Amino acid sequence: MREVTFAEATLEAMREEMARDSRVFIMGxxxxxxGGIFGxxxxxxxxxGLERVRDTPISETAIVGAGIxxxxxxxxPVIDMHFxxxxxxxxxxxxxxxxxxxxxxxxxxxxxxxxRAPDGVTRSGAAQHSQSLEAIFMHIxxxxxxxxxxxxxxxxxxxxAIRDPNPVIYFEHKDLFRRKGQVPDGEHITPxxxxxxxxxxxxxxxxxxxxxxxxxxxxxxxLGDEVEGKVELxxxxxIVPMDVETILASVRKTHRLLIVHEAVKRGGVGxxxxxxxxxxxxxxxDAPIVRIGAKPYPIPFSPPLERxxxxxxxxxxxxxxxxxxxxx
Amino acid sequence: MxxxxxxRWYRTMMRIRVFEETVNEKFLAGEIPGFVHLYVGQxxxxxxxxxxxxxxxxxxxxxxxxxxxxxxxxxxxxxxxxLYGRETGYCKGKGGxxxxxxxxxxxxxxxxxxxxxxxxxxxxxxxxxxxxxxxIAVSFFGxxxxxxxxFHEGINMAAIWKLPVIFVCExxxxxxxxxxxxxxxxxxxxxxxxxxxxxxxIADGNDVFDVYEKxxxxxxxxxxxxxxxxxxxxxxxxxxxFIGDPEKYRRREEIMEQLENNDPIKRFVQRVTDENLLSxxxxxxxxxxxxxEVKNAVEFAQNSPFPDSSQAYEDLFVEDxxx
Numbered sequence: 196m197r198e199v200t201f202a203e204a205t206l207e208a209m210r211e212e213m214a215r216d217s218r219v220f221i222m223g224x225x226x227x228x229x230g231g232i233f234g235x236x237x238x239x240x241x242x243x244g245l246e247r248v249r250d251t252p253i254s255e256t257a258i259v260g261a262g263i264x265x266x267x268x269x270x271x272p273v274i275d276m277h278f279x280x281x282x283x284x285x286x287x288x289x290x291x292x293x294x295x296x297x298x299x300x301x302x303x304x305x306x307x308x309x310x311r312a313p314d315g316v317t318r319s320g321a322a323q324h325s326q327s328l329e330a331i332f333m334h335i336x337x338x339x340x341x342x343x344x345x346x347x348x349x350x351x352x353x354x355x356a357i358r359d360p361n362p363v364i365y366f367e368h369k370d371l372f373r374r375k376g377q378v379p380d381g382e383h384i385t386p387x388x389x390x391x392x393x394x395x396x397x398x399x400x401x402x403x404x405x406x407x408x409x410x411x412x413x414x415x416x417x418l419g420d421e422v423e424g425k426v427e428l429x430x431x432x433x434i435v436p437m438d439v440e441t442i443l444a445s446v447r448k449t450h451r452l453l454i455v456h457e458a459v460k461r462g463g464v465g466x467x468x469x470x471x472x473x474x475x476x477x478x479x480x481d482a483p484i485v486r487i488g489a490k491p492y493p494i495p496f497s498p499p500l501e502r503x504x505x506x507x508x509x510x511x512x513x514x515x516x517x518x519x520x521x522x523x
Numbered sequence: 524m525x526x527x528x529x530x531r532w533y534r535t536m537m538r539i540r541v542f543e544e545t546v547n548e549k550f551l552a553g554e555i556p557g558f559v560h561l562y563v564g565q566x567x568x569x570x571x572x573x574x575x576x577x578x579x580x581x582x583x584x585x586x587x588x589x590x591x592x593x594x595x596x597x598x599x600x601x602x603x604x605x606l607y608g609r610e611t612g613y614c615k616g617k618g619g620x621x622x623x624x625x626x627x628x629x630x631x632x633x634x635x636x637x638x639x640x641x642x643x644x645x646x647x648x649x650x651x652x653x654x655x656x657x658x659i660a661v662s663f664f665g666x667x668x669x670x671x672x673x674f675h676e677g678i679n680m681a682a683i684w685k686l687p688v689i690f691v692c693e694x695x696x697x698x699x700x701x702x703x704x705x706x707x708x709x710x711x712x713x714x715x716x717x718x719x720x721x722x723x724x725i726a727d728g729n730d731v732f733d734v735y736e737k738x739x740x741x742x743x744x745x746x747x748x749x750x751x752x753x754x755x756x757x758x759x760x761x762x763x764x765f766i767g768d769p770e771k772y773r774r775r776e777e778i779m780e781q782l783e784n785n786d787p788i789k790r791f792v793q794r795v796t797d798e799n800l801l802s803x804x805x806x807x808x809x810x811x812x813x814x815x816e817v818k819n820a821v822e823f824a825q826n827s828p829f830p831d832s833s834q835a836y837e838d839l840f841v842e843d844x845x846x
Binding site: 251257258268270292296336361 | 679
């Protein structure tokens, strides 16, 4: 194991996959000359050249559209969206082209394509540079969605996404880029579609992912003995296809469920998980399911306002305490 | 043009025409579901341009895409079966009229979104360039698509990267039910090429010879690494926007005038007859063969089974595949 930042872990994945397969290339805004706004592409252009590390015009529609065409033409494109918020500019390409092509054409085409989408709140990005949008894309059949919470999975899931013959949206939280974590030496893949149970317990299942998973970990640390052996913590890692079995198995054991994400609570991934658990394991629940997510407002700029809208550790702590004491 | 080329052009135009007229008839008879947009009157465009392409070259098409697929060499039986929603269709019944594709011949799909194929062609051309496999791409789209952002973004990107792609704007004068001059700020869409520093060419889209000549320039330029071109072909949509369109937005006389004096197949026959390039026997033989071929396509479609309901769950993802 080595300690590297989340951004360096993604860079290792890019380097290894580009060296392994000459069909892999990356394009996006400010990636070759600048190395990406979070340093996540630093040095790639020097190593692989400007043909395979392509700076594009500020044309998200064309970047994603051309990525689709390049994939159909035999390449494996990795597209950097700059900010996940800008997926909106390329929405037709994601909604009507990328997600439909394989199915709509009867399975004639493989579409190996990775959209890297830096999301989430960091450094007061305000309304158009802070969003967590996975639920919007989860609703569209035909695209896989992953959201790593740490350096190890950042590398492992990116490599898995590049090797996946289907389109994958890779949400990478901007606030995680500079955080350090342990990454295994040598070849390391995190399988898409597998959640990870990182802490075992018998009284409460907490499901989270991306940056908010680290907030849940922080909450558990603060709670110390209060949650030891009681809280079972699941890092979802993949949103689509979701590892429903791992969640259900845990809920059947703990009988309580808390879901935490940074994205807006209304219509979010937590709503989907809640519904699935209600459909398949409601008889196991000893307390109502609790969801924590952002309040349904655009992300405001000023730090105290941003903290008001986006879930904080305190809210997670009180939800965990409440659920551990709850009885229907 | 040698006789073989002329006969090939005639056969392709007639295959498209007879296919489309038959689809019209079968749709009205209630045999074909969905939204169907016919290519009648624009046959010379797809015919001439696809004749300049290799099987491995790419095209992207539109909601009005049957003609492009046929000209690129698609199998009319599998096309018709797709229109009928049968499991023997190109997309096993999952696509229908607006989503016919044949990836084995570089036909990267019709597209239900106006302008949706433009950047897919740009990307296919990028793949051709990076893989250095000599493949070029053609994107067919209409006058309506020239007002979409995909047009601007795609042409600009192809121009800066000098990609081997040809943007073919089939100006059939009607964007759905809106006359193109009411939605487009310029008379000639080709002039927009100057905004991207690439050649803008105009062809008479109802003259297969002229389309071929102009497209040949663009194709040669693309193959030599000279980058993209914008080719506007002036044509006319003689059918409604879709089968069943009441067409209250234009005068019947306008259509009759086009049918009488500007039909691409009539004009071709006139010319090859006047210049003694093809005999009426040769043309008639093609007619008979094409009618038979389309008849067989319809029978193939009619006799093919509908997909089993279990097939609705197939083809979403490649499973267990390693890229």
